[in-house]
Amino acid sequence: MRTEHEVSEKKKHHGGHKDREHGRHGNHKEHRKLKRESQIVQIWKRMIKNRVSLVGCIMLAIIFLLVIFAPLLAPYDPNYMDTSALNAAPSAKHLFGADNLGRDILSRLLWGGRSSLLLGFICAIFGLLIGLFFGSIVGYAGKSVDMIVMRLCDVMSSIPGMLMAILISTVMGPGFFNTILAMTVGGIPNSIRGSRAMALKEREMEYLEAAKAMNCSKVKIIFKHMVPNIISPSIVGTTMMIGNSITGASSLSFVGLGIQPPDAEWGAMLSGAKNFMLQHPHEVLFPGLAILITVLATNMIGDGLRDALDPKLKN
């Protein structure tokens, strides 16, 4: 609670400076930048201090590097079929073995990580943006708008997220963008609820009253003053969402929706490999481990972030 207050206190300051910015710049601008940075640096430092989230950050950074440099690092083309290595066990030639079509599993993991990670991050960020947009409007407007939107959320969330995702990807068919759509829609009610709860708390703050007294337009009050203050607590939820989205998208691909072969995606790789699992267990081991490690890293970061943003929980 205290940090949240501090944040709003600073933002309030920051808002005040902003209006005068046209007249005097230089000093104020720099001053503002310094203050703002110190907040982020503070949280960052607190997060790094926490061993768990530090390890999570390092893990995720390594995964990102591996995936970004997949073209350089992958020993083979992900779709190259080596007929002499059908279902090959891990060896020096194929470090993680090869699948039933002789494709190198390590290369497919590196390339497939791109879609898995992208899916996870895009779904989480969409969820955050949609949640912030509607949640802050609804929370600020209150009354009948709030009532109607929350009842709509009740209806939507009566169909659990994963079921909704299955329904939508059945209708839309497989594919990268359809999977994003399916995963995002399933998560909308929760993200709106989260942002709304924070907006409700924020609505009572003095700096918003001050903005209103200064004849600020509603759009400006919501998106310029309120939203920046509810972003930082939302980030924790978003970080946790990344892991959920990666698991969700891979389960969709696993049951034959979502991303489909021959496109490499970790869930789709598992889906293909499960048919040969009994004879070649390595084919399901590595994609699953890749999902596990990535989701673990994001969850560790989320945990550390929560502690960093809310120091009360720590002690």
Next chain:
Amino acid sequence: MWRYIAKRLLWLVLVLICAAVLIFSIMWFVPGDPAEMMLSGVGTQEDIARLREQLGLNDPFIVQLGNFLYNAFVKFDFGSSYVYKTAVLDELALRLPRTLKLGIISIALSSLIGIPLGVNAALHRNGFQDQGLLVISMVFVSVPQFWLALEMMLLFAVMLHWLPVSGIGTWKHWIMPVIANTLGSIAMNARQARSAVLETSRADFVTTARAKGVHERDVVWKHMIPNAMIPVINALGNSFTAIITSSIVIETVFAFPGVGTYMMSAVSGRDYPVVRACVLMLAAFAAIVNLGVDLIYAYLDPRIKAQYVAYAAKKK
């Protein structure tokens, strides 16, 4: 309190009707003609046209929707499967109890194991119980459950031959699906219970109890834990929903003949009535369990009860 319950029940029915409309509308956009698919290769163009008429696929959207709602909510009839030609309700009556049993066993196990673990960790803060729980639960929260199911199947069924690979029959068939379903939510419950107990341990009433000289054992068991359990119980509704949805995928891994496998095979076969009925049924049970949890929550937490009573009084 009774008015509150009645109001919530009414709202539940309303939400489910809206959810049914939503499900029907989404499924309406599925590409492909079911009549053509059912008769692919065997029927002539006329047969297909006749079947379309018979299935009511030529009716306008609003008429079809009305028929669906009327049949589902008044006559409790979900039509018959396009693929198997059997009544969906008969199949569901056979499969739903299995899925629910799986869900209930899982939720019971996960709360009976997870909550004590979390409480124990919070009481020994920073001890080995706490650190160990944090690390292990973090891993199990992150592990994709369907993959865990696959690996368990390899280890216990294929390599060690302890348990049957898939299907249903003896109690041994239930072990792996239950474990695959439970591990993640044990970890979730443990983490939730831990942070709830830590939260209450800082509450003023705990300090007061200590200050007036209450025995430490009584502080923990009479003041801290009962209060900490309120948010934990509230979270149980969500974990039931999570278990039901994760069991859809896990059922397909173990070829467990529940609603999940039925639904997933219907999804690939474009068997609309089955998909609609399965989604609606699962949503209904998730909603009913959540309502039950909410009512228990309202009953346990005097603050919420008081809030409702005050609200009702103000209305009069």
